[in-house]
Amino acid sequence: MVIGLLGxxxxxxxxxxxxxxxxxxxxxxILELKRHPGFExxxxxxxNEILNxxxxxxxxxxxxxxxxxxxFTVQAMKAGKxxxxxxxxxxxxxxxxxxTLAKDMGVQYRYDASVGGSIPFLYNIARHRTAxxxxxxxxxxxxxxxxILDIMQTDGRDFDDxxxxxxxxGYAEAxxxxxxxxxxxxxxxxxxxxVAYQQYVRPEDVTTEGIRHISGRDIIYFKQKGWVCRLMVxxxxxxxGVITAYVEPTLVKETDMEAAVRLNNNTISVTGEYFGLHTFxxxxxxxxxxxxxxxxxxxxxxxxITPRFNPIPEGYAQVDNSKAGHRYYLRTDAAVEVPVETLxxxxxxxxxxxxxxxxxxxxxxxxxxxxxxxxxxxx
Amino acid sequence: MVIGLLGxxxxxxxxxxxxxxxxxxxxxxILELKRHPGFExxxxxxxNEILNxxxxxxxxxxxxxxxxxxxFTVQAMKAGKxxxxxxxxxxxxxxxxxxTLAKDMGVQYRYDASVGGSIPFLYNIARHRTAxxxxxxxxxxxxxxxxILDIMQTDGRDFDDxxxxxxxxGYAEAxxxxxxxxxxxxxxxxxxxxVAYQQYVRPEDVTTEGIRHISGRDIIYFKQKGWVCRLMVxxxxxxxGVITAYVEPTLVKETDMEAAVRLNNNTISVTGEYFGLHTFxxxxxxxxxxxxxxxxxxxxxxxxITPRFNPIPEGYAQVDNSKAGHRYYLRTDAAVEVPVETLxxxxxxxxxxxxxxxxxxxxxxxxxxxxxxxxxxxx
Numbered sequence: 119m120v121i122g123l124l125g126x127x128x129x130x131x132x133x134x135x136x137x138x139x140x141x142x143x144x145x146x147x148i149l150e151l152k153r154h155p156g157f158e159x160x161x162x163x164x165x166n167e168i169l170n171x172x173x174x175x176x177x178x179x180x181x182x183x184x185x186x187x188x189x190f191t192v193q194a195m196k197a198g199k200x201x202x203x204x205x206x207x208x209x210x211x212x213x214x215x216x217x218t219l220a221k222d223m224g225v226q227y228r229y230d231a232s233v234g235g236s237i238p239f240l241y242n243i244a245r246h247r248t249a250x251x252x253x254x255x256x257x258x259x260x261x262x263x264x265x266i267l268d269i270m271q272t273d274g275r276d277f278d279d280x281x282x283x284x285x286x287x288g289y290a291e292a293x294x295x296x297x298x299x300x301x302x303x304x305x306x307x308x309x310x311x312x313v314a315y316q317q318y319v320r321p322e323d324v325t326t327e328g329i330r331h332i333s334g335r336d337i338i339y340f341k342q343k344g345w346v347c348r349l350m351v352x353x354x355x356x357x358x359g360v361i362t363a364y365v366e367p368t369l370v371k372e373t374d375m376e377a378a379v380r381l382n383n384n385t386i387s388v389t390g391e392y393f394g395l396h397t398f399x400x401x402x403x404x405x406x407x408x409x410x411x412x413x414x415x416x417x418x419x420x421x422x423i424t425p426r427f428n429p430i431p432e433g434y435a436q437v438d439n440s441k442a443g444h445r446y447y448l449r450t451d452a453a454v455e456v457p458v459e460t461l462x463x464x465x466x467x468x469x470x471x472x473x474x475x476x477x478x479x480x481x482x483x484x485x486x487x488x489x490x491x492x493x494x495x496x497x
Numbered sequence: 498m499v500i501g502l503l504g505x506x507x508x509x510x511x512x513x514x515x516x517x518x519x520x521x522x523x524x525x526x527i528l529e530l531k532r533h534p535g536f537e538x539x540x541x542x543x544x545n546e547i548l549n550x551x552x553x554x555x556x557x558x559x560x561x562x563x564x565x566x567x568x569f570t571v572q573a574m575k576a577g578k579x580x581x582x583x584x585x586x587x588x589x590x591x592x593x594x595x596x597t598l599a600k601d602m603g604v605q606y607r608y609d610a611s612v613g614g615s616i617p618f619l620y621n622i623a624r625h626r627t628a629x630x631x632x633x634x635x636x637x638x639x640x641x642x643x644x645i646l647d648i649m650q651t652d653g654r655d656f657d658d659x660x661x662x663x664x665x666x667g668y669a670e671a672x673x674x675x676x677x678x679x680x681x682x683x684x685x686x687x688x689x690x691x692v693a694y695q696q697y698v699r700p701e702d703v704t705t706e707g708i709r710h711i712s713g714r715d716i717i718y719f720k721q722k723g724w725v726c727r728l729m730v731x732x733x734x735x736x737x738g739v740i741t742a743y744v745e746p747t748l749v750k751e752t753d754m755e756a757a758v759r760l761n762n763n764t765i766s767v768t769g770e771y772f773g774l775h776t777f778x779x780x781x782x783x784x785x786x787x788x789x790x791x792x793x794x795x796x797x798x799x800x801x802i803t804p805r806f807n808p809i810p811e812g813y814a815q816v817d818n819s820k821a822g823h824r825y826y827l828r829t830d831a832a833v834e835v836p837v838e839t840l841x842x843x844x845x846x847x848x849x850x851x852x853x854x855x856x857x858x859x860x861x862x863x864x865x866x867x868x869x870x871x872x873x874x875x876x
Contacts (some may be wrong), residue, residue, distance in 0.1 A: 136628070136771065148848040236772035240619055249515070249792040348631070362538070375757040375778070391787040393516065393615035396780035399754070410771040421627070428801055 119420055122168035123201070123332045125180035126157065129231075132409030133178060138195050143416060146174055149181075149190075164188055169197055176200040176226075176419065179414060181459040184208050195219050195227070202415040204408055205230035207296075210305035214318050217430050226424040232261060233306040235408030237400040239386045243314045244427045246390055250335060252314040253427045255388035259306040261382030261402040262290045262297040263329050263349040267367075268380050271346055274384035276334040298367040300328035302347060307351040311363055314388060315451065317357055325364040325439045325477045331491040332367065336449055345447075346377040347493055354442065358407045362442035363433060367493035369447055374496070393477055441471040444497055450490040450494030452483040460477040467495070498799055501547035501578070503528045503569060504559035505536065507581055508610075511788030512557060522795060524552055528560075528569075544569055555579040555605075555798065557791060563587050574598050576607070577804075581794040583610035583787055586675075589684035593697050596809050605803040607794030612634065612685040613638060615786030616779040617793065619764045622693045623806045625769055631693040633733040638685040639671045640711035640761030641676040642708050642728040642779040643782070646746075647759050650725055654829060655713040668761060679707035679728060679744040686730040690742060693767060694734055697816035704743040704818045704856045709869040715828055718840050722827075724748040725756040726872055740814045741821035741830065743852045743858055746872035748826055753875070822851040830870040831862040 121137070123130055126148050126342065130162060137143045161265050165186070168174055179201055183185045187208045194201050196219070209216065209229050220227035230240050242251060254415040258264050262279045269280045279281050281298070284290035296302045304326045308319045329349050332458055350368040353361050368378045375397065379385045384402030388397050401407040446468040448454065456479065457466030468476070476492060484490050500516070502509055505527050515771070516522045524546050524599035527539045547553055556573040558580055560566045568589045575579050575598070581590065588595065588608050609619050622631060637643050641663060648659045663669035674679045685696045685706045709730050719726055729747040733739050749755045754776065758764045763781030768774050780786040797803050825847040827833065829851070835847030835858065849856070855871065863869050 189858035237775065238621055239626075242621070244619070244792065245620075248796040371505040372752070373757060375754065378752060378754040378757050390789070392785040394783075395778075395782045397776075399774075399778070403775075407773055410628055410769070411566045412623065417627040421803055422816055423803055423805070426802070490867055491720065 119143045119416065120175055121145045121176040122147050122171065122177045123180070124165070124177060126150045126154055126161070127164050127180065129408045129412065130404040133412045134414050136282045136409050141433050143296060147171065147189045150181070165193070169193055173268070174199065175203065176416065177205040179205055179278045181205070182207070183330045184211060185467070188212055191216060191346070193218060195223050195225050198223060198225060198418055200226040202412055202419070204227045204310060204412060206302065208231040208419065210308040210321060213309065213312055214431070217428065218386055220428065221430055224353060225303060226419045229417065230423060231411035233309050234384050234386055234398070235404065236399070236401040236410045236427055237384055237386065237398045238462070239398050240310065240313050241414070241427060242398065243388050246388065246393065247314070247316070250390035250392045252388055252390050253428050255307070255310050255314055255386065256350060256352045257384065257386035258348050259351055259380050259384055259386060259402060260303045260349055261384055264379065264384070265289050265382040266298070267329060267347050267349065269336055270332070270334065271340070274334060274337060277329070277332050281390065283354040285323070298330050300326040303349060303351050303365045305355055307363060307365060310386070311353045311361065311435070312431050315361060315435060316429060317359065317361070317433060318431050318452070319437065321363070322463045323363065323437035325473055327366045327477060327480070328387070329367050329491070333491065336491055339447070339465055341371060344372050345392065347371055348376050350376070351453050352442070356438065356441040359433070359436055360438050360441070362473065363437050364439050364442065364476070364477070366473070369493050369495045370456055439474040439477070440472045443470050445470050445495040446476050446492050447495060448490070448492045450483050451489045453487040454487065498795065499552050499554055500524045500554045501526050501528070501553040502559070503544070503548065505533055505540070506531050506559065506560070507784045508791065511557045511784040512791045515788050515792050520857050524664045526550065542573070544724070548572055553578065555581065555795065558582040558584055560584070561586070562675045562798055563590060569594060574602050574604050577602060577604060578831070579605040579798055581607045581791055581798070583791060585681065585684040586613040586690060586803060589687040589700060589864070590736060591811070592688065592691055595806065599807065600809055606807060607803060608688065609794050610787050610790035612688050613637050613763050613765055614781040614783065616763055616765065617779045617791045618777050619689065619692050621777065622767050623808070625767065625772065626638045626693070626695070627805070629769035629771045631767055631769050634689050634693055634765065635729060635763035636688070636728055636763065637727050637755060637758050638763050638765060638781060639676055639682045640763055641673070641726055641739070643758065643763070644668050645677070645763040646711070646726050646728065649711070649713065649716055650719070652724065653713060653716065656708070656711050656871050658810070677707050677709050679705045682728060682744045684791055686732055686744060688741060689765070690732045691742065691794070691810050694740060694814065695808060695810045696738065696740070696812060698740070698742055698814050698816065702816035703744065704852055706745045706856060706859070706871070708746050710868055715870055718826070718844055719720070719748060723751050724874070725751055725753070727755050727758070729755070729774065735817065735820040738812070739779065739817050739820070741818050741852065742816050743818050743821065745852070748872050748874045759775070764825045766815060790842065798848045818853040819851045822849050825855050825871050825872060825876040827871045829862050831865040831869065833862065839876060
């Protein structure tokens with residue numbers, strides 16, 4: 119196996135170090151705009167040098183973002199090269215095209231590292247499907263927001279304060295929108311659901327709310343109620359070709375398993391008709407854990423296990439979030455009619471209502487109160 | 498694939514139903530002493546009818562116990578048949594012989610279902626080893642004792658009372674010794690450690706204490722301290738060819754992940770140098786979950802994935818439990834010198850001491866106080 123590596127950032131240097139240590143997989147070229155000391159002989163700014171090198175059979179794409187990652191991936195596959203990626207955004211937006219192209223070209227496409235970092239989640243749900251029918255996914259799949267929520271809850275600090283610390287320490291991006299608005303989690307739910315149910319999911323169909331508006335004041339009420347707030351993804355098969363799929367802040371009990379998922383860790387649960395509920399936990403990001411996930415993909419390609427991992431979904435799921443529902447915590451200065459319990463002025467618990475109804479209500483109320491915050495309550 | 502099924506008990510009827518539903522794997526003969534209505538054409542009391550049937554390529558061994566399961570497994574492999582098993586006792590006592598025989602005969606031997614029921618633990622640690630070095634295992638691997646401990650803690654009831662209920666409801670055996678004395682957990686630790694570290698482990702080397710002597714009185718002190726008691730297995734690489742390996746009641750914090758493992762569920766964690774800590778949770782026993790694990794083994798054999806799963810350990814680990822240690826909770830009427838804190842008359846917390854020293858001390862003290870109970874305290 120001879121590698122063309124796209125990107126020598128944190129993950130890229132991690133996988134490079136792993137492979138050097140092991141010695142049996144050669145990195146021949148690295149695509150990078152800038153030169154890194156000691157890598158001058160490997161680095162190139164021209165993707166064509168990788169694309170047109172017949173010795174390179176596998177491309178590791180760690181550029182991130184939609185372009186040029188998408189174009190490079192398509193070109194690599196069309197040139198007959200395997201592709202291994204950690205790019206959840208690009209994959210979730212081009213999943214049908216990329217899986218179909220990989221199949222048509224007879225190349226291997228491994229995206230284990232795109233969901234849950236090192237946690238072998240996608241691989242296992244693909245394997246589980248060989249002996250069971252999967253019906254539900256849920257979990258904490260964004261480490262940055264979990265770190266922020268965990269510190270807020272533990273130290274009683276406010277959102278902006280903790281976010282700034284996370285940014286300073288490298289746990290949050292300078293532009294944190296993809297994490298704190300739930301977009302990163304949404305991408306992972308799309309990919310996981312496609313593998314679990316064998317149906318593609320359109321990003322615009324996944325009702326998504328992040329944690330941008332949570333405040334230290336909310337945490338006080340959560341503690342009174344014995345709740346812990348986590349940003350969770352959830353999808354469930356509710357009919358033939360119909361699923362629910364949403365991302366929202368969720369209040370779990372202090373003794374629930376998700377409350378024990380601390381700092382930037384992830385947890386993902388899957389339900390099957392036979393095996394019941396399985397949960398996978400671990401580090402969802404970081405240099406070595408993600409490089410490990412990329413390397414597992416390479417080892418599976420070498421051992422010929424990949425074709426089983428890449429069944430092609432049969433079409434697009436119909437997403438209907440009117441079919442999922444629960445009570446909500448709602449903090450808003452706007453006038454509302456839904457509450458059945460008032461915790462304080464402008465702080466409510468609603469009656470059970472659908473995910474669709476609550477997210478639409480929040481959108482309407484935000485015209486008057488942009489700082490509104492809400493979270494689903496897990497019963 | 499044509500199956501000879503040994504045993505039509507709970508798991509056996511579960512896997513039979515799964516395979517009938519799917520239809521692509523045929524069960525040709527079932528070894529059973531008694532006849533089950535509707536199965537008369539399949540059932541035989543003579544193993545030779547399976548052994549000598551050239552059409553049967555795979556034997557599922559669900560008899561349990563050491564014999565005749567061991568002899569039948571050896572005979573099946575020598576006849577060139579694959580074997581799939583859930584028999585942790587037999588495997589943990591004959592692991593070297595069976596893995597070597599499977600390799601020599603070129604047959605597949607799958608024992609996924611022997612540890613953690615449906616939880617894909619052995620498979621994943623075998624796969625993880627392809628890209629990392631594993632250094633530690635720990636977890637709750639016996640559902641019966643977890644159910645008993647969970648009910649004792651939640652309802653404040655005494656051990657004998659809860660055990661009787663568990664027996665009446667089918668969660669504990671009429672002879673509960675294998676579960677409550679930690680033998681079942683010990684077998685699973687032996688198998689898991691062999692796969693993780695590629696070293697066989699001798700049963701007599703695994704220091705093992707069960708929960709037979711826990712009382713409702715102990716739970717009162719645990720609650721005062723914010724602890725929850727779980728029967729845990731633990732092993733760790735501490736040197737070249739040297740590991741620690743032990744089973745003992747363990748006190749975790751109420752907010753720890755293991756405290757959220759309720760009823761008869763299992764959790765197993767594995768540590769790797771690169772990926773960090775991974776945890777797998779789910780149902781560790783039961784008809785459908787275990788049948789699911791057996792079927793995953795069959796599917797892997799069909800898909801040719803098994804050879805990678807069965808590397809042969811290189812030798813036996815040296816187990817040294819003087820290299821693991823922590824504080825202990827100790828309740829005994831016997832006179833002791835170790836405590837640094839006295840919670841009540843005869844109820845102590847020790848200074849940090851080795852696992853080896855504590856288990857030896859308990860053995861000595863039990864000559865005077867057979868009802869002595871102790872539990873490790875996780876720091």
